[in-house]
Amino acid sequence: MTAAVILGACPHDCPDTCGTVTEVEDGRAVAFYGQVDHEITQGWLCGKVRPYLEHVYHPERLMYPLRRVGPKGSGLWQRITWEEAAAEISDRWKGIIEDLGAEAILPYSYSGTLGLVQMTVSSARFWNRLGASQLQRSICGAKIYSLSSTSCT
Numbered sequence: 481m482t483a484a485v486i487l488g489a490c491p492h493d494c495p496d497t498c499g500t501v502t503e504v505e506d507g508r509a510v511a512f513y514g515q516v517d518h519e520i521t522q523g524w525l526c527g528k529v530r531p532y533l534e535h536v537y538h539p540e541r542l543m544y545p546l547r548r549v550g551p552k553g554s555g556l557w558q559r560i561t562w563e564e565a566a567a568e569i570s571d572r573w574k575g576i577i578e579d580l581g582a583e584a585i586l587p588y589s590y591s592g593t594l595g596l597v598q599m600t601v602s603s604a605r606f607w608n609r610l611g612a613s614q615l616q617r618s619i620c621g622a623k624i625y626s627l628s629s630t631s632c633t
């Protein structure tokens with residue numbers, strides 16, 4: 481069977497937005513590489529993204545929530561459902577807010593993938609509404625623009 485060739489772009493929040501090529505056979509990606517004829521990125525993918533298929537199909541890829549059931553570092557985990565995970569997080573946050581206030585919760589994240597949806601739209605509104613502490617949100621590099629550029633209510 482001939483692989484379908486799908487052109488895309490790297491989803492990471494990075495100004496390069498490297499052009500990608502994914503070859504798909506029978507619903508499974510079989511090859512992933514930089515788009516050589518892309519005018520700007522010319523086939524480049526950084527070391528973080530080049531082995532994407534190894535991440536996607538790795539047998540130990542985390543596919544569902546796990547609850548730690550032993551001391552940190554023990555590697556003892558119990559599989560739980562998404563509903564259980566959401567309920568547990570919600571209960572713990574409600575307890576923290578009741579005891580200490582919402583600012584006792586510090587969202588620790590940066591952009592990850594999906595750019596605007598993850599970084600500055602959904603999560604920012606959620607954390608602002610909750611009243612959580614604010615972070616400069618620049619974990620892996622200093623920002624050159626002001627905090628107000630990512631604030632929304």
Ligand code: SF4
Binds near residue numbers: 490524526
């Ligand atoms: S492949 Fe690497 S360098 Fe290119 S956009 Fe993605 S994260 Fe940036």
